[in-house]
Amino acid sequence: MNIYKKTDTNIWTGRTSNDQLYLHEKITCIDLENDELPENQNTNFAILGYACDEGVKRNLGRVGAALAPDTIRKMMAPLSNHFDHKIHIVDAGNIFCNESALEKTQTYTSNKVSQLIDSKYFNIILGGGHDLAYAHYNGIKKSKPNTTIGIVNLDAHFDLRQVKTEANSGTPFYQIAKENDRFKYLCLGTQEESNNKELFETAEKLKVEYIKNTSFTIENKDHIISVIDNFITQVDHVYLTIDLDGFSSAYAPGVSAPSPFGFSIDIALVVIEQICKSGKLISSDIVELNPKYDIDNCTARLAARLAYYIMKFISSS
Template identity: 60%
Template sequence: MKNYQKPNPDLWTGRSSEKQLYMHEKIRCITLEESTLLTINGKSFAFLGYECDEGVKRNQGRVGAVEGPNAIRKMLSSLSNHFSEEVSILDVGNITCKDHYLEETQYETTDSIALLLKHKMFPMVLGGGHDLGYAHYNGIKKQFPNKTIGIINLDAHFDLRETIDRGTSGTPFYQIAKAHDSFQYLCLGIQKESNHRELFNRADQLQVKYLYNTEFTIQNKEKVAQTVSEFIATVDLVYLTMDIDGFSSAYAPGVSAPSPLGFSIDIAMQTIQLICESKKMISADIVELNPKYDLDNCTARLAARIAYNIMIWLSVE
């Protein structure tokens, strides 16, 4: 793969304990190759970076998400390691975007995710723009062609814009709907201000299920849990995608499209835990982190904590 970049061990640094007390001591950097993946046994999580914000640029957003994957890695590095020895946590490197050729990057990302799933690894994909969603879904579908895949998106935006000439960070779920017979999509945190009338009409035509940001709150946790549980019950597998710009900019200022009225950490984490406990979640990604606009790495730290907790919750037997 010409866009593949091997993992950089220098990103994983911190205090040294010689007892694997910290994540940087737990992480193993391996290449994304069949022969290497065959050597990994037991429960394993694989960090794959999607080093691309060409889709954000095409969508007229502010660029910088290309730096997101490595920023999240750095914030994960110093966290405490509470995983058992039987759990493997791997860094398999990045898929980059050369010469603005987004589509080629998406193809390689699709193949990489399918390869990880083939070897029974949980892909934790770090973006990058939300155009990752199209590639990520296709990777799951490639490995599980006969399964019904439900998409749960924590986001302020539907990302259902029509593709005119080419895909962008605003089109991934429209592309999925057009490319596949089955389209099961639940979006949590939708904001009226961030989606025009035609996008709502398109969501209704595609039978998208969603909760507004005013509904996706801790005070409304029973309805949120019911909505999520009912959706999960209708599908075989769940693909969780989290646009970090769905959070309030009080928590996540370093994003492609900041939102002062986004959702809060408490309801997001409670919902993510519920999805993990369903035992149907097969893969996840975190997108739209833009370190260029971050403050004291707080957005990168939030993304790292989300990834960390997903692995914790999925490690529970």
């Protein structure tokens, strides 16, 4: 099996019109290995799939996230298209993990992330496990060397586990911290129940900023906005990563580690809009959908709407 494959255009289906009324009619599928990326002076978005759950398997989680990218695409396809005709959206295909070769997959992904950023595309990468974050960050770093890249993670977990034998979906931000002098990380929605004492101690040592799920609420909006504003002023670029298991399982049952005490959609949209309109957001991803455990594609639909809103907020800023 190849590590990369162009997306099957049949995935992008829905109602048809003569005026691109639906999102699937606006999508152009390209082959990153053989096609030239369309050039445009206006806003460009690239959707890239990270069809890999080897990191989840290594982290003793419930596998199935490798099926997520195409599932999210199917939920995005019938959405109404309200984007300006000048905005280009390309589907850049899927990256796969063969024979448990996670590190090889991550290196390949980093190169493709860098390629897209260098070509002036804003990435929305669909995971896959959260081990994507290590590859994604390194791709941004390759494209933007000698800059400070701030990570904003909406997540129930810090994902700061130390690498004892091999990397996994719980280690990406620890790996990034150990390889970079300028480590700036803000975790929103983290839960005490989902992170042991050692992980909180690691977060303190690495000077990680965080807001627990009990405070990550719409009622606390003004404080949250202030924390994010302060964080953004300290960095050159922002990388936004959204782990669907941070949401309450009422919204996101289809994840490896569901939680009834996760955060709500309202506060997530507030901060996503704030970050998108900051002018510093350079790339984003949505991870940890597990279609095997989803209910009526509820979580996949949430992921699709989040991707849609990211493009909406950026294109209107």
